[in-house]
Amino acid sequence: MPAATELRGSHGKAAGPVLTKDFGTADLYKLAVYEKIGGYQAWRKALTTMQPAEVTGEVKASGLRGRGGAGFPTGTKWGFLPPPDGGPRYVVVNADESEPGTAKDRYLMENHPHQLVEGILIACYAIQAHHAWIYIRGEYDLQHDLVAAAIAEARTAGYLGEQPLGTEFPIDIHLYRGHGAYICGEETALLESLEGKRAQPRSRPPFPAVKGAWGRPTLLNNVETLSTLPWIISNGGAAYAKFGTEKSPGTRLFTVSGDVQRPGNYEMELGKPFSHLINDLAGGPFPGHSIKVWWPGGCSAPVLTGEMLETPSDMESLAAIGSMGGSGGVIVADDRRCVVRCAYRLLQFYAHESCGKCTPCRVGGNWAVRTYERVLAGEGTAADLATFDRIQTGLAAGRCLCGLGDSAGWVIQWTMERFRDEYEEHILRHTCSVEAAARA
Amino acid sequence: MTLSDHTLKEIRELPPKYPHIRSAVMPALDLVQEELGMLTQEAMTQVAQALQVDPGYVEGVATFYSLFHLEPVGKHHLYVCNNLSCQLRGAEELLTHIKESIGVSEYGQVSADGLFSVEPVECLGACEYAPMLRADHRFHYDLTPAKIDTLLKEWRGDREGKKARKEAHPRAGSH
Numbered sequence: 342m343p344a345a346t347e348l349r350g351s352h353g354k355a356a357g358p359v360l361t362k363d364f365g366t367a368d369l370y371k372l373a374v375y376e377k378i379g380g381y382q383a384w385r386k387a388l389t390t391m392q393p394a395e396v397t398g399e400v401k402a403s404g405l406r407g408r409g410g411a412g413f414p415t416g417t418k419w420g421f422l423p424p425p426d427g428g429p430r431y432v433v434v435n436a437d438e439s440e441p442g443t444a445k446d447r448y449l450m451e452n453h454p455h456q457l458v459e460g461i462l463i464a465c466y467a468i469q470a471h472h473a474w475i476y477i478r479g480e481y482d483l484q485h486d487l488v489a490a491a492i493a494e495a496r497t498a499g500y501l502g503e504q505p506l507g508t509e510f511p512i513d514i515h516l517y518r519g520h521g522a523y524i525c526g527e528e529t530a531l532l533e534s535l536e537g538k539r540a541q542p543r544s545r546p547p548f549p550a551v552k553g554a555w556g557r558p559t560l561l562n563n564v565e566t567l568s569t570l571p572w573i574i575s576n577g578g579a580a581y582a583k584f585g586t587e588k589s590p591g592t593r594l595f596t597v598s599g600d601v602q603r604p605g606n607y608e609m610e611l612g613k614p615f616s617h618l619i620n621d622l623a624g625g626p627f628p629g630h631s632i633k634v635w636w637p638g639g640c641s642a643p644v645l646t647g648e649m650l651e652t653p654s655d656m657e658s659l660a661a662i663g664s665m666g667g668s669g670g671v672i673v674a675d676d677r678r679c680v681v682r683c684a685y686r687l688l689q690f691y692a693h694e695s696c697g698k699c700t701p702c703r704v705g706g707n708w709a710v711r712t713y714e715r716v717l718a719g720e721g722t723a724a725d726l727a728t729f730d731r732i733q734t735g736l737a738a739g740r741c742l743c744g745l746g747d748s749a750g751w752v753i754q755w756t757m758e759r760f761r762d763e764y765e766e767h768i769l770r771h772t773c774s775v776e777a778a779a780r781a
Numbered sequence: 782m783t784l785s786d787h788t789l790k791e792i793r794e795l796p797p798k799y800p801h802i803r804s805a806v807m808p809a810l811d812l813v814q815e816e817l818g819m820l821t822q823e824a825m826t827q828v829a830q831a832l833q834v835d836p837g838y839v840e841g842v843a844t845f846y847s848l849f850h851l852e853p854v855g856k857h858h859l860y861v862c863n864n865l866s867c868q869l870r871g872a873e874e875l876l877t878h879i880k881e882s883i884g885v886s887e888y889g890q891v892s893a894d895g896l897f898s899v900e901p902v903e904c905l906g907a908c909e910y911a912p913m914l915r916a917d918h919r920f921h922y923d924l925t926p927a928k929i930d931t932l933l934k935e936w937r938g939d940r941e942g943k944k945a946r947k948e949a950h951p952r953a954g955s956h
């Protein structure tokens with residue numbers, strides 16, 4: 342056992358009501374333990390007492406929205422698949438988790454793999470797919486092995502395989518490992534990679550629901566989205582919709598990292614303010630420091646300031662202030678941190694991970710990195726403020742084939758918008774009072 | 782360096798697991814890397830022959846993904862995350878410490894004894910344990926220079942590198 346990593350986040354008294362309610366139960370990853378707390382009862386209920394359309398109906402009623410980044414309503418997405426035509430169709434699980442600051446899918450897979458497997462089975466039945474493929478990032482070795490072990494246990498116990506629970510609805514779940522490329526989290530790049538190719542996004546339409554994996558109708562959902570399904574089927578969509586807000590129902594598993602005292606993965610009802618997550622659950626900033634800047638949903642969600650901590654965590658409240666729910670990865674940086682330097686690090690990330698297919702992203706990312714390097718070296722000129730603006734508008738506004746370019750542009754745009762003073766100080770006066778104060 | 786018959790046999794057994802043969806290319810390259818520690822030109826050609834795909838196709842895939850090594854690496858290759866959350870928690874200091882301790886001046890360079898190489902990588906999805914690294918298929922958390930020293934000492938006693946994934950995760954294999 343990898344020295345049973347200390348569980349950091351929702352468990353024991355702090356456990357959340359849905360995804361993490363059983364966290365802290367010893368050996369939760371074992372089938373016998375999961376069965377003892379009611380595991381696979383939702384699957385039994387769906388497969389043996391409900392029609393596929395009823396399952397989709399419950400998910401629609403729950404109002405669940407995708408937890409991978411875009412927040413698209415899950416039940417609606419399921420409805421986009423054409424009716425079965427006798428040929429193969431697939432559920433593809435996005436377990437590529439590579440958005441900086443996001444570790445919640447890892448947490449779900451390594452602690453509660455059967456909850457995910459049960460969710461996948463429910464989704465397969467709802468869309469009438471006999472095969473699911475889990476695309477898991479290559480660096481998640483332990484998580485891969487734990488999910489594989491859970492699938493094997495579930496097969497032996499008859500929950501999947503040729504005749505799941507004695508029915509005539511064969512299902513198999515397969516694992517496919519990624520090999521280190523952020524872009525594989527983007528759904529069409531993921532499909533290219535699953536098909537064994539270089540992971541370059543496809544242009545849409547056609548959408549994966551119509552023409553996805555190996556040219557066949559495909560449902561793509563995130564690990565957390567699917568892990569929520571057993572609860573929804575057991576308790577009903579209406580019960581789930583009681584959590585959260587009207588438009589962003591339910592709970593979400595947030596990762597909090599960076600300058601906080603208790604970094605971890607915490608399940609919180611949507612709509613509760615981020616101050617609760619960051620200060621109460623994650624312990625807040627270190628003594629003597631204050632939160633200056635934070636990213637609410639991975640670094641691709643536009644940056645917010647310390648004054649905005651009371652923002653409610655639902656997607657609408659974030660959209661109202663120019664940001665988004667994103668991946669749920671909350672990155673916190675305190676008053677010792679130079680925002681220009683943080684933005685530089687993030688642009689290095691986007692430049693490195695650009696797949697190279699479309700020009701604005703391939704060129705813009707590197708141009709931004711070079712500009713940041715010059716500015717941070719104290720060689721900026723007044724023209725660089727306009728340069729950043731040009732790069733940013735060239736990347737954003739849907740000019741690229743996928744969201745990566747937009748995200749890179751937003752980092753520049755919103756760090757400049759919210760911390761213009763710091764950019765001006767670097768560019769016009771060639772100093773950084775933040776880092777000077779931190780060193781003093 | 783070319784592949785053993787055993788690995789080639791394993792590679793030939795891959796295609797039926799996938800709806801299309803191309804999906805077997807990356808799993809095949811994993812087997813190559815497991816045996817040779819890197820992807821050599823000869824081995825990639827062997828993979829192409831075994832799977833009956835174009836050698837250029839195999840190389841195209843191999844060069845896209847950062848987990849494939851086209852250059853030699855140490856027996857223990859250290860992937861150190863230095864994305865933002867890890868950087869805020871001291872990743873740069875760790876990287877410098879590792880380079881000094883293993884006696885290399887550049888990332889990707891192999892230490893004189895052949896045991897180590899180090900590379901900064903993007904977020905590894907374990908940000909709550911920052912700073913962290915991955916080596917020999919395992920994550921190591923809450924790192925400090927002192928913890929690095931302990932790990933390096935342990936690895937110096939393991940001159941082969943635990944390439945076999947089974948050994949890395951007895952918990953997952955114990956069912």
Ligand SMILES: Cc1cc2nc3c(=O)[nH]c(=O)nc-3n(C[C@H](O)[C@H](O)[C@H](O)COP(=O)(O)O)c2cc1C
Nearest residue numbers: 407408409410435438439526527528562563566744
């Ligand atoms: C550049 C980029 C990276 C992405 N990375 C991920 C990822 O790592 N995991 C994920 O689930 N979704 C990721 N997404 C979102 C997926 O494209 C897709 O919307 C999602 O997996 C759908 O699942 P959901 O509806 O359950 O959220 C990414 C999107 C973009 C544009």
Ligand code: FES
Nearest residue numbers: 862867904905908
């Ligand atoms: S930033 Fe290092 S693991 Fe996420």
